[in-house]
Amino acid sequence: MTTLHKPSPDQPRPDVAARLRQAGLRTTRQRLTLAEILFADGCDRHVTAESLFAAAAARGTRLSLATVYNCLHQFTNAGLLRIVTVDSGRAYFDTNLDPHHHFYYEKSGELQDIPAADVAVSSLPAAPEGQRISRVDVILRLDG
Amino acid sequence: MTTLHKPSPDQPRPDVAARLRQAGLRTTRQRLTLAEILFADGCDRHVTAESLFAAAAARGTRLSLATVYNCLHQFTNAGLLRIVTVDSGRAYFDTNLDPHHHFYYEKSGELQDIPAADVAVSSLPAAPEGQRISRVDVILRLDG
DNA sequence: CTCTCTGCAAAAGGTTTGCACGTCC
DNA sequence: GGACGTGCAAACCTTTTGCAGAGAG
Numbered sequence: 001m002t003t004l005h006k007p008s009p010d011q012p013r014p015d016v017a018a019r020l021r022q023a024g025l026r027t028t029r030q031r032l033t034l035a036e037i038l039f040a041d042g043c044d045r046h047v048t049a050e051s052l053f054a055a056a057a058a059r060g061t062r063l064s065l066a067t068v069y070n071c072l073h074q075f076t077n078a079g080l081l082r083i084v085t086v087d088s089g090r091a092y093f094d095t096n097l098d099p100h101h102h103f104y105y106e107k108s109g110e111l112q113d114i115p116a117a118d119v120a121v122s123s124l125p126a127a128p129e130g131q132r133i134s135r136v137d138v139i140l141r142l143d144g
Numbered sequence: 145m146t147t148l149h150k151p152s153p154d155q156p157r158p159d160v161a162a163r164l165r166q167a168g169l170r171t172t173r174q175r176l177t178l179a180e181i182l183f184a185d186g187c188d189r190h191v192t193a194e195s196l197f198a199a200a201a202a203r204g205t206r207l208s209l210a211t212v213y214n215c216l217h218q219f220t221n222a223g224l225l226r227i228v229t230v231d232s233g234r235a236y237f238d239t240n241l242d243p244h245h246h247f248y249y250e251k252s253g254e255l256q257d258i259p260a261a262d263v264a265v266s267s268l269p270a271a272p273e274g275q276r277i278s279r280v281d282v283i284l285r286l287d288g
Numbered sequence: 289c290t291c292t293c294t295g296c297a298a299a300a301g302g303t304t305t306g307c308a309c310g311t312c313c
Numbered sequence: 314g315g316a317c318g319t320g321c322a323a324a325c326c327t328t329t330t331g332c333a334g335a336g337a338g
Binding site for chain 2: 083085087091092103112119123124128131133135144
Binding site for chain 3: 321
């Protein structure tokens with residue numbers, strides 16, 4: 001049996017904990033909570049620091065906003081998240097690591113994935129001398 | 145001959161002043177200075193509020209950063225500029241209004257235009273129900 | 289003369305940092 | 314026990330706002 005004397009609301013699933021360890025991150029309570037929210041069901045998520053903080057608060061975990069920022073960057077550096085830049089003033093973090101693109105609802109600030117296959121970028125210019133293209137971002141802005 | 149008694153360093157060219165008036169904006173000293181920097185030579189420019197502020201200061205015009213922000217938004221609303229979002233935390237303004245895309249040098253923060261013709265986006269997904277695609281942004285991120 | 293723009297300072301986000309304390313291994 | 318993470322508050326940076334005074338038409 002597992003630890004029975006601590007029926008916390010953010011009881012981590014083993015795969016989430018393993019995922020953190022594989023990424024070289026210690027499995028602290030706060031990281032497990034955030035990882036659980038982000039990765040547990042395998043769905044693609046787009047979060048901001050603020051929205052993730054709210055989600056953690058909603059499930060009863062007490063942690064500070066600074067820790068959310070720290071964890072988001074640690075997860076990003078560990079290759080568990082990537083940053084989507086669609087708005088100067090707010091950073092979005094995306095759990096979907098495969099190449100893909102985004103719809104951005106400018107009114108609501110929502111993001112929606114577009115599978116890479118749905119956008120055919122058939123020709124690209126060469127990178128300038130001495131440069132390497134690290135990523136191709138396609139953003140379809142929706143004004144409705 | 146034109147006004148000789150005022151050899152100011154930001155003597156506006158007539159076309160810049162006309163451009164402001166056509167856009168429905170009063171030709172104030174500050175706007176003329178900024179418009180001169182942005183539009184005078186017809187080259188495409190990418191500025192941030194801070195860089196434009198510095199450019200204005202460099203040519204000896206005294207104006208406040210808040211005014212630069214105000215003017216940038218006024219120019220944008222008047223259709224003289226557009227915003228390029230490549231970095232959450234800083235807004236770039238682009239004098240090139242034609243459809244086109246961007247190289248973004250992540251190290252230096254520089255932007256470089258890519259003509260629309262150089263990027264062939266041959267298929268796009270349909271906009272979600274009730275939505276309209278207001279813009280397609282393609283950003284090629286360079287890490288060098 | 290009126291209406292709008294500007295300047296300033298202050299506030300408002302969002303994000304980062306420094307340091308003492310706590311906790312994972 | 315030692316290294317690493319966390320919490321808090323304060324700092325930071327970019328951007329916005331409110332209001333009094335200046336300038337354009």
